[in-house]
Amino acid sequence: MMSRRALKTVYRRLYRAYGPQHWWPAASRFEILVGAVLTQNTAWVNVEKAIANLRRAGRLEAKAITALPDKRLAALIRPSGYFNVKARRLKHLCRWFAEEGGFSTLSRRNTEVLRASLLEVHGIGPETADDILLYAFSRPVFVIDVYTRRLLRRLRLINGDEDYETLRARIEAALAPDTALYNEFHALIVRHAKEKCTQDPGCRHCKVEAPLK
DNA sequence: ACCCAGGGTCATA
DNA sequence: TATGACCATGGG
Numbered sequence: 001m002m003s004r005r006a007l008k009t010v011y012r013r014l015y016r017a018y019g020p021q022h023w024w025p026a027a028s029r030f031e032i033l034v035g036a037v038l039t040q041n042t043a044w045v046n047v048e049k050a051i052a053n054l055r056r057a058g059r060l061e062a063k064a065i066t067a068l069p070d071k072r073l074a075a076l077i078r079p080s081g082y083f084n085v086k087a088r089r090l091k092h093l094c095r096w097f098a099e100e101g102g103f104s105t106l107s108r109r110n111t112e113v114l115r116a117s118l119l120e121v122h123g124i125g126p127e128t129a130d131d132i133l134l135y136a137f138s139r140p141v142f143v144i145d146v147y148t149r150r151l152l153r154r155l156r157l158i159n160g161d162e163d164y165e166t167l168r169a170r171i172e173a174a175l176a177p178d179t180a181l182y183n184e185f186h187a188l189i190v191r192h193a194k195e196k197c198t199q200d201p202g203c204r205h206c207k208v209e210a211p212l213k
Numbered sequence: 214a215c216c217c218a219g220g221g222t223c224a225t226a
Numbered sequence: 227t228a229t230g231a232c233c234a235t236g237g238g
Contacts (some may be wrong), residue, residue: 082233
Protein backbone atom coordinates (compact mmCIF):
# COMPACT_ATOMS: atom_id res chain seq x y z
CA MET A 1 0.00 0.00 0.00
CA MET A 2 1.46 3.29 -1.10
CA SER A 3 0.64 6.14 1.22
CA ARG A 4 -0.89 9.32 -0.09
CA ARG A 5 1.03 11.33 2.48
CA ALA A 6 4.40 10.02 1.36
CA LEU A 7 3.69 10.82 -2.27
CA LYS A 8 2.43 14.27 -1.38
CA THR A 9 5.58 14.92 0.61
CA VAL A 10 7.73 13.99 -2.38
CA TYR A 11 5.64 16.25 -4.56
CA ARG A 12 5.92 19.18 -2.17
CA ARG A 13 9.69 18.83 -1.98
CA LEU A 14 10.02 18.74 -5.73
CA TYR A 15 7.75 21.71 -6.18
CA ARG A 16 9.55 23.72 -3.52
CA ALA A 17 12.91 22.96 -5.15
CA TYR A 18 12.00 23.59 -8.77
CA GLY A 19 8.65 25.38 -9.03
CA PRO A 20 6.10 24.91 -11.81
CA GLN A 21 7.48 23.29 -14.97
CA HIS A 22 4.78 24.32 -17.47
CA TRP A 23 4.66 21.01 -19.29
CA TRP A 24 4.38 19.70 -22.00
CA PRO A 25 6.89 21.95 -23.86
CA ALA A 26 5.07 22.25 -27.19
CA ALA A 27 3.42 24.89 -29.35
CA SER A 28 0.27 22.84 -29.97
CA ARG A 29 -1.59 19.77 -28.79
CA PHE A 30 -0.66 17.87 -31.92
CA GLU A 31 3.00 18.65 -31.37
CA ILE A 32 2.73 16.73 -28.10
CA LEU A 33 1.89 13.54 -29.98
CA VAL A 34 4.91 14.04 -32.21
CA GLY A 35 7.20 14.83 -29.31
CA ALA A 36 5.98 11.82 -27.32
CA VAL A 37 7.16 9.46 -30.05
CA LEU A 38 10.37 11.31 -30.85
CA THR A 39 11.49 11.45 -27.22
CA GLN A 40 11.41 7.68 -26.76
CA ASN A 41 14.74 6.85 -25.14
CA THR A 42 16.12 10.12 -26.48
CA ALA A 43 17.37 13.39 -24.99
CA TRP A 44 14.86 16.20 -25.39
CA VAL A 45 17.37 18.59 -26.96
CA ASN A 46 17.59 16.25 -29.93
CA VAL A 47 13.81 16.06 -30.16
CA GLU A 48 13.63 19.85 -30.35
CA LYS A 49 15.86 19.83 -33.41
CA ALA A 50 13.73 17.22 -35.12
CA ILE A 51 10.52 19.15 -34.37
CA ALA A 52 12.14 22.35 -35.63
CA ASN A 53 12.91 20.55 -38.89
CA LEU A 54 9.30 19.41 -39.21
CA ARG A 55 8.05 22.92 -38.55
CA ARG A 56 10.41 24.48 -41.07
CA ALA A 57 9.20 21.94 -43.62
CA GLY A 58 5.57 22.77 -42.83
CA ARG A 59 4.91 19.20 -41.71
CA LEU A 60 3.60 19.64 -38.19
CA GLU A 61 0.19 18.28 -39.07
CA ALA A 62 -1.09 14.70 -39.16
CA LYS A 63 -1.96 14.42 -42.85
CA ALA A 64 1.20 16.27 -43.87
CA ILE A 65 3.23 13.64 -42.04
CA THR A 66 1.22 10.70 -43.33
CA ALA A 67 1.72 11.93 -46.90
CA LEU A 68 5.49 12.00 -46.52
CA PRO A 69 7.58 9.05 -47.81
CA ASP A 70 9.34 7.19 -45.01
CA LYS A 71 12.77 8.23 -46.26
CA ARG A 72 11.93 11.92 -46.34
CA LEU A 73 10.30 11.86 -42.94
CA ALA A 74 13.29 9.98 -41.53
CA ALA A 75 15.60 12.66 -42.92
CA LEU A 76 13.62 15.42 -41.18
CA ILE A 77 13.61 13.72 -37.78
CA ARG A 78 17.19 12.51 -38.05
CA PRO A 79 18.52 14.40 -35.00
CA SER A 80 16.16 12.56 -32.65
CA GLY A 81 17.80 9.20 -33.37
CA TYR A 82 16.22 5.87 -34.36
CA PHE A 83 14.92 7.85 -37.32
CA ASN A 84 13.84 4.89 -39.44
CA VAL A 85 11.88 3.32 -36.59
CA LYS A 86 10.41 6.61 -35.48
CA ALA A 87 9.39 7.64 -38.99
CA ARG A 88 7.18 4.57 -39.19
CA ARG A 89 5.86 5.05 -35.65
CA LEU A 90 5.02 8.68 -36.36
CA LYS A 91 3.13 7.74 -39.48
CA HIS A 92 1.19 5.04 -37.66
CA LEU A 93 0.21 7.50 -34.96
CA CYS A 94 -0.73 10.22 -37.45
CA ARG A 95 -2.74 7.82 -39.58
CA TRP A 96 -4.62 6.71 -36.48
CA PHE A 97 -5.15 10.30 -35.36
CA ALA A 98 -6.52 11.42 -38.73
CA GLU A 99 -8.69 8.36 -39.23
CA GLU A 100 -10.18 8.73 -35.77
CA GLY A 101 -11.16 12.30 -36.56
CA GLY A 102 -8.55 14.23 -34.59
CA PHE A 103 -8.98 15.89 -31.21
CA SER A 104 -12.63 16.83 -31.67
CA THR A 105 -13.71 13.21 -31.99
CA LEU A 106 -11.10 11.56 -29.76
CA SER A 107 -11.80 13.95 -26.90
CA ARG A 108 -15.28 12.48 -26.52
CA ARG A 109 -13.95 9.02 -25.65
CA ASN A 110 -13.56 7.99 -22.08
CA THR A 111 -10.02 7.59 -20.87
CA GLU A 112 -9.88 3.79 -20.75
CA VAL A 113 -11.21 3.43 -24.29
CA LEU A 114 -8.87 6.12 -25.58
CA ARG A 115 -5.90 4.50 -23.84
CA ALA A 116 -6.68 1.07 -25.30
CA SER A 117 -7.02 2.63 -28.74
CA LEU A 118 -3.65 4.36 -28.42
CA LEU A 119 -1.96 1.16 -27.30
CA GLU A 120 -3.13 -0.58 -30.46
CA VAL A 121 -1.06 1.84 -32.54
CA HIS A 122 2.22 0.20 -33.48
CA GLY A 123 5.09 1.89 -31.67
CA ILE A 124 2.96 3.38 -28.91
CA GLY A 125 3.71 1.68 -25.59
CA PRO A 126 2.32 2.47 -22.14
CA GLU A 127 4.56 5.43 -21.38
CA THR A 128 4.09 7.15 -24.72
CA ALA A 129 0.34 6.55 -24.52
CA ASP A 130 0.19 8.04 -21.04
CA ASP A 131 2.25 11.07 -22.07
CA ILE A 132 -0.32 11.70 -24.76
CA LEU A 133 -3.31 11.05 -22.49
CA LEU A 134 -2.05 13.33 -19.74
CA TYR A 135 -0.50 16.16 -21.71
CA ALA A 136 -2.50 16.25 -24.95
CA PHE A 137 -5.88 15.06 -23.64
CA SER A 138 -5.65 16.33 -20.04
CA ARG A 139 -6.65 12.94 -18.61
CA PRO A 140 -5.70 12.07 -15.02
CA VAL A 141 -3.19 9.36 -15.95
CA PHE A 142 0.05 9.08 -13.99
CA VAL A 143 3.03 8.63 -16.30
CA ILE A 144 5.61 6.06 -15.17
CA ASP A 145 9.11 6.41 -16.54
CA VAL A 146 12.52 5.18 -15.50
CA TYR A 147 13.04 8.33 -13.39
CA THR A 148 9.82 7.71 -11.48
CA ARG A 149 10.96 4.18 -10.69
CA ARG A 150 14.41 5.29 -9.55
CA LEU A 151 13.14 8.09 -7.35
CA LEU A 152 10.37 6.09 -5.67
CA ARG A 153 12.74 3.20 -5.23
CA ARG A 154 15.40 5.34 -3.55
CA LEU A 155 12.70 6.61 -1.24
CA ARG A 156 11.65 3.03 -0.48
CA LEU A 157 8.12 3.62 -1.67
CA ILE A 158 8.35 0.82 -4.20
CA ASN A 159 10.56 -2.16 -4.90
CA GLY A 160 11.26 -0.99 -8.44
CA ASP A 161 10.65 -4.20 -10.36
CA GLU A 162 6.87 -3.83 -10.52
CA ASP A 163 5.45 -3.80 -14.03
CA TYR A 164 4.13 -0.59 -15.54
CA GLU A 165 0.43 -1.15 -14.92
CA THR A 166 0.96 -2.24 -11.33
CA LEU A 167 2.93 0.87 -10.55
CA ARG A 168 0.49 3.18 -12.26
CA ALA A 169 -2.45 1.58 -10.47
CA ARG A 170 -0.76 1.94 -7.08
CA ILE A 171 0.06 5.58 -7.52
CA GLU A 172 -3.31 6.46 -8.97
CA ALA A 173 -4.99 4.62 -6.10
CA ALA A 174 -2.99 6.62 -3.58
CA LEU A 175 -3.71 10.00 -5.17
CA ALA A 176 -6.95 11.64 -6.24
CA PRO A 177 -7.43 11.69 -10.02
CA ASP A 178 -6.01 15.18 -10.50
CA THR A 179 -4.76 16.08 -13.97
CA ALA A 180 -2.96 19.22 -12.86
CA LEU A 181 -1.18 17.33 -10.08
CA TYR A 182 -0.12 14.44 -12.35
CA ASN A 183 1.04 16.91 -14.96
CA GLU A 184 3.28 18.79 -12.56
CA PHE A 185 4.44 15.70 -10.68
CA HIS A 186 5.81 13.92 -13.72
CA ALA A 187 7.38 17.10 -15.07
CA LEU A 188 9.09 17.69 -11.73
CA ILE A 189 10.42 14.15 -11.57
CA VAL A 190 12.02 14.59 -14.98
CA ARG A 191 13.37 17.99 -14.00
CA HIS A 192 14.84 16.53 -10.83
CA ALA A 193 16.47 13.70 -12.78
CA LYS A 194 18.18 16.21 -15.04
CA GLU A 195 19.78 17.79 -11.98
CA LYS A 196 21.60 14.51 -11.37
CA CYS A 197 21.39 14.34 -7.60
CA THR A 198 24.73 13.50 -6.00
CA GLN A 199 23.42 12.39 -2.60
CA ASP A 200 25.08 15.39 -1.00
CA PRO A 201 22.83 16.13 2.00
CA GLY A 202 23.48 19.85 1.61
CA CYS A 203 22.14 20.26 -1.89
CA ARG A 204 18.49 20.95 -2.59
CA HIS A 205 18.22 17.81 -4.66
CA CYS A 206 19.00 15.64 -1.68
CA LYS A 207 16.48 17.50 0.36
CA VAL A 208 14.09 16.24 -2.24
CA GLU A 209 15.33 12.69 -1.69
CA ALA A 210 15.74 12.87 2.06
CA PRO A 211 14.27 9.88 3.95
CA LEU A 212 10.52 10.11 4.44
CA LYS A 213 10.33 10.29 8.21
C1' DA B 214 36.53 6.41 -26.16
C1' DC B 215 32.80 5.68 -23.39
C1' DC B 216 27.99 6.52 -21.43
C1' DC B 217 23.50 8.00 -21.50
C1' DA B 218 19.06 10.05 -23.07
C1' DG B 219 11.51 12.00 -21.13
C1' DG B 220 10.84 3.39 -25.02
C1' DG B 221 9.13 -0.16 -27.79
C1' DT B 222 9.28 -4.30 -30.62
C1' DC B 223 10.85 -8.65 -31.80
C1' DA B 224 13.16 -13.22 -31.43
C1' DT B 225 14.33 -16.67 -28.41
C1' DA B 226 14.00 -19.99 -24.26
C1' DT C 227 7.39 -14.39 -18.16
C1' DA C 228 11.73 -12.93 -18.93
C1' DT C 229 15.86 -11.68 -20.86
C1' DG C 230 18.71 -9.79 -24.93
C1' DA C 231 19.33 -7.52 -29.41
C1' DC C 232 18.17 -3.83 -31.95
C1' DC C 233 17.19 0.86 -33.30
C1' DA C 234 21.00 5.91 -33.83
C1' DT C 235 21.79 10.82 -32.86
C1' DG C 236 24.21 14.30 -30.03
C1' DG C 237 26.14 16.00 -25.60
C1' DG C 238 28.94 15.18 -21.53
